[in-house]
Amino acid sequence: MTQYKSTLLRLLEERGYIHQLTDAEGLDKLASEGVVPGYIGFDPTAPSLHVGSMVQIMLLRRLQQAGHKPIVLMGGGTGKIGDPSFKDDARKLMTVDTIASNVASIRTVFERFLTFGDGPTDAVMVDNADWLDKLEYIPFLREVGQHFSVNRMLSFDSVKQRLDREQSLSFLEFNYMILQAYDFRELSERLGCRLQMGGSDQWGNIVNGIELTRRMDGKEVFGVTTPLLTTADGAKMGKTMNGAVWLNEDALPAYDFWQYWRNADDRDVGRFLRLFTDLPLDEIARLEALEGSEINAAKVVLANEVTKLVRGEDAARAAESTAAATFAGGGLGDDLPTLDVEGGEISIIDALIGLGFAGSRGEAKRLVAGGGARVDGVAVTNDSHAITLNGNEIRVSSGKKKHGVLRSR
RNA sequence: GGACAGGUGGCCGAGUGGUUAAAGGCAGCAGACUGUAAAUCUGCCCGCGCAAGCGUACGCUAGUUCGAAUCUAGCCCUGUCCA
Numbered sequence: 001m002t003q004y005k006s007t008l009l010r011l012l013e014e015r016g017y018i019h020q021l022t023d024a025e026g027l028d029k030l031a032s033e034g035v036v037p038g039y040i041g042f043d044p045t046a047p048s049l050h051v052g053s054m055v056q057i058m059l060l061r062r063l064q065q066a067g068h069k070p071i072v073l074m075g076g077g078t079g080k081i082g083d084p085s086f087k088d089d090a091r092k093l094m095t096v097d098t099i100a101s102n103v104a105s106i107r108t109v110f111e112r113f114l115t116f117g118d119g120p121t122d123a124v125m126v127d128n129a130d131w132l133d134k135l136e137y138i139p140f141l142r143e144v145g146q147h148f149s150v151n152r153m154l155s156f157d158s159v160k161q162r163l164d165r166e167q168s169l170s171f172l173e174f175n176y177m178i179l180q181a182y183d184f185r186e187l188s189e190r191l192g193c194r195l196q197m198g199g200s201d202q203w204g205n206i207v208n209g210i211e212l213t214r215r216m217d218g219k220e221v222f223g224v225t226t227p228l229l230t231t232a233d234g235a236k237m238g239k240t241m242n243g244a245v246w247l248n249e250d251a252l253p254a255y256d257f258w259q260y261w262r263n264a265d266d267r268d269v270g271r272f273l274r275l276f277t278d279l280p281l282d283e284i285a286r287l288e289a290l291e292g293s294e295i296n297a298a299k300v301v302l303a304n305e306v307t308k309l310v311r312g313e314d315a316a317r318a319a320e321s322t323a324a325a326t327f328a329g330g331g332l333g334d335d336l337p338t339l340d341v342e343g344g345e346i347s348i349i350d351a352l353i354g355l356g357f358a359g360s361r362g363e364a365k366r367l368v369a370g371g372g373a374r375v376d377g378v379a380v381t382n383d384s385h386a387i388t389l390n391g392n393e394i395r396v397s398s399g400k401k402k403h404g405v406l407r408s409r
Numbered sequence: 410g411g412a413c414a415g416g417u418g419g420c421c422g423a424g425u426g427g428u429u430a431a432a433g434g435c436a437g438c439a440g441a442c443u444g445u446a447a448a449u450c451u452g453c454c455c456g457c458g459c460a461a462g463c464g465u466a467c468g469c470u471a472g473u474u475c476g477a478a479u480c481u482a483g484c485c486c487u488g489u490c491c492a
Contacts, residue, residue, distance in 0.1 A: 168487055233447075259445080266446050293444035327445055366453055372439040384459075399438080401445055
């Protein structure tokens, strides 16, 4: 199992992407013989994907790096249903318009990770609404439905958990796994797709797709899942401070994105470097071996590399220099949130709200009362404090990490 | 259609007439310690207000009561079992 012949599996193995494989030997053989088209599905539940989806995106990138063809499947059709997997409650149904606009917005991110085009190993993007929307119920039941055993479906974790917890699972959601399986089969027909990848929670769906493809067409296809990514302290990746860590620029400023990686847990640095950057493994080994506070250097590299990939070179450089100026120098950087102040004076409360460090006046006051608010590095404990700018830029901070700039206008 | 159980703050979960803006936990924010790390300890954690206070809030609606998350009725939703 350890020694793969194919570049693909070796690459995935050594960088930590593999959790489960459906047929390691078969896939290894296939991948060493020629181009393997492989896909991963993404649900358009929001206008942007977040860091939690990044393993999958990187997986497609690795696929292309290893000389194969990545297929990005947008779940424009399945998104109308919602994955029941492990959710506590039924997802609210999204309107068709929302889905369409989410699909369009998510699309842009992939261009940074993959090379699209018409060549044999160029990436393509497809939307399962293209075929799912047109399905006719009776023909679909006859062709596809006959291959599914309800007994079996009930035994899948995604469904079982919902039932065990005595939570409702609508028939609509129950169908999700069938449609997902159908996607694989459809992609195998349309694009000769041989491989589906996904998070470990997708295992059941992937296996279903493989079986359906075999039963309907007698074709052999494969599946790979990635480990469920959590941070070292056990939290799901991609949810922090002010919510999710979005990939799209308009959903999260590059500086905040950079900071997310800069603040990674020590124990995660090596793993993240392998998964989310293209740095060579020996370089990563050197970085993750750094001890104590030296590891901070590795975190900067991590932040730079990931930001470069997701947001571009310029964004990464700007974020780094802002961070350096703000933290090391105690100064200001261009990327910090900025508030234009009229009239040369503003109350500390309004400044904190204006910079987005507090969501309400009460919250701002509590922050001040708790000693977390600083003006030019000096703690302010009086919530009626007024800041006078005198034409200068003033630095306002919430805690030690969140900094912003007041500028007079 | 019937019987039973249930719907509480971002989540989990106590609370069964006033002392309940609602125990506890998780998540989050801040402070101390540090390395913009982890762990630990401390404070905060519906909104407005300097405050007294006011406004909202316990599925929805209408009641009973001086007073309801707590009682009554109807409705909606969920689960389990029965038809």
